[in-house]
Amino acid sequence: MARILVIDSEVSTRMSLRSILSTAGYDVELSGDLAEGGLIHTKEPVDLVLSDTVPSDSRDQFVGARLLAVLSGNASAPNAANVLLKPFRRDDLLTAVQSALGAA
DSSP states (O other): OOEEEEEOSOHHHHHHHHHHHHHTTOEEEEESSHHHHHHHHHHSOOSEEEESOOOTTHHHHTTTOEEEEEEETTOOOTTOSEEEEESOOHHHHHHHHHHHTTOO
8 A cells, every 4th residue: 555644733633644544544654844754755755745835845855756735725735736625524635645646
């Protein structure tokens, strides 16, 4: 199963996302910020980065991984092909993950 890195500044959000994704069979790593997430990806690359922050160099920082931006309703992510707007339901998250991984 795919390996997913969840990057979110809020602990409760990270834990909730891990619970949903792990239950769906994904291998999930957690990070509180992009710097730590980059180190995790460098040590053991992930297939998908799910993040509430999408910097302009995210493609360079997470080479080989797909990106799913999880953003507030009015935010934009010019560097992310895949975007999931908050608030969302469990099924919306899983559909977006499958789509981002190319398994839809």
